[in-house]
Amino acid sequence: MDDIARFYRQPSPTSGLGRHRDRVLGLPAGSEALSAIVRGLLIHNDTARVQGLRFSAERMSHKETVGAEAILDNVIGIDPAPLDRERPVERRMFGFCYHFALLHCALLRATGTPARIRCGFAGYFEAQRWIDHWVVEYWDGSRWILTDPQTGRSDLTGDDFQDGVTAWSLCRGGASQSATYGNGELWGWDELRGSLINDVTALNKVEVAGWYWCDRLQVEPLDQPHDELDKSLDVLARLAATAESIEELGNCFDPYPEFQPPAGAVAR
Template sequence: MDFYRQPSATSDLGRHRERLAGLPAEPEALGAVVRGLLIHNYTASVQGLRFSDARMSHMETVGAAAILDNVVGIDAAALDRERDAEQRMFGFCYHFALLHCALLRATGTPARIRCGFAGYFVADHWIDHWVVEYWDGSRWVITDSQTGRSDLTADDFQDGVTAWNLCRGGASQSEAYGNGELWGWDELRGSLINDVAALNKVEVAGWYWCDRLHVEPLDQPHQELDASLDVLAGLAADAEITKAFDLYPDLRPPADAVAR
């Protein structure tokens, strides 16, 4: 628990630590704070909101401190003041999960973000998504920082390790996993390495940096690569997190990896 209570390079609030004063410590209340600071790119589109190119570039932001740079650069009010939609940082599920995780760790709650697939956006499909797990004293509780759904079950969310193992074992079909544009094995591979990285507290989004995953065709099985990923997933499932990346350093995100 101490490992997940301490900040990572990406979840360290750094210069913004003084802004924690007055924030709630209760995990779900902190999730509500995050939703008052950020707006999802899809939500903005549905609401017909228009943002400048500079504001839209916030989608590429990595790191909780950088997220808060954007937030207070738009509106310097206290973090517990809910912003109007137009005054929130433009981002996606990764940003919601990372900022929530950072606030949880900073207020003493062990937490980690998980990359995987949500089953509640599109019927009979698993859509790639980032969520937060926090330790409530007896178990890990999964919460969706973007939507406010809490205490997610296996029917709601599959982390990248679980989804990979289910599809490789034939219990699930790879074509049901994706994001509206990309479906199948590429999505499963990318979510797996993102999930294992996040378990290591290396919290980045996207996997364009990983040359090892650039195989053709992307949405089909690849014997050599997938065999390596089976080992990675097995180690992660057995909580051998550090060993997983020690064995396959080419699947570890580089220090300069950024969200796409």
Template structure:
């Protein structure tokens, strides 16, 4: 099995002119997750840390690439990344930013890693909430492992996490393709998959597309909209999503097919996408 395509730094994971900031960091998966936790703060969990976000901080979750994320971090505090910032001075992001940083740091250490888009069961009972995690290759065990770089000690405590966040069980985090398959088989309710007031099969389909893009090294914002994404179940091409969801469930067996699938205009990330949160089109 060739995992090299997930070992290389690519557009969104490239630290660029700030690459030296990754020198001197821990070598292990958990240590690197800790680095991300020390410089990032999740937008929607900030109150649990006693932080009230300022209007300017609400712009930060829209940063796309690691280079721009690092630029903002060091412009505020130039210390090495392994020195945790006070919580109210951390860069504000969401799960995707923790994941992207984690993936980027792992790749600089030669560890194959990829961002996975899907749904987590551990934030709200009975719900599968929109989420991103790292999937890294464990060479010793010869398997891909899910790691949630967002779950620091405080979150693990108030969420009652009873599993290792560096080895998330596959029934605790469902990649979007698995979520799609469960719902299409009638084994799960699509109405329990989503975020905020947005739930349904259409949301799962959109995350399948985002996951295909991420597997092709285009780790988009969770609210970027393009291609075949829709808000209406009736507009879904079910057989099309069935096919691409199946590819994402075993990506290592379908590397070439995933690459070809990504070339489809319904999936490929165009030069301009809709930022649905800001309700504006943005050039990449």
């Protein structure tokens, strides 16, 4: 476990804070305190819509941002105050769950806590539905703990959240119904496929959102089973679920490199 903890304590190219590294000095090291800081810097696009907030096209384009350093570029460009100063809602960066999770993970790593983001499905947004969502998993010295920096929920259970690997395996095995997994617009197998890929890449510290770049997933109809494709993804899920080392996690994509996002992938 020491090697795994060391791996997830170090920043990735996506979670590195770069020029903003010194801004974490003096910040608390605890997960809940850092989670609250993140909520004071970002606003979810759905929250902005419900509250009737209007943002410029430039501000709304921040939703496509990839990388913690770029997130903080946006945050500080709007308001240069210290990170632990909560911004008014209209002066927060416009984003979605991926940005909350990645920034929280980045701050945890920068303050010495092993952490990784997980792409999957939350069961607490809509009854009897699993809504696609990003959360954070951090190592407390004895176990991995799931926490949701967007909502402030902590110590999530399997009833609260299913990571992409788990959700795929449950649906493929018949224990869950694929039609209950989605994002409000699209339900079923496309959502499960994309979240699986995002989850496995994030376990390898390649933290991007969206799978528009993956031509292999562009099958019709998107929400229905596809025998050849889905059998390939079964292999990916099985390798990720049984990996016991960082090396084995890194080997997950060896049989199917087309499932690994390119360097220029962005959040969509």
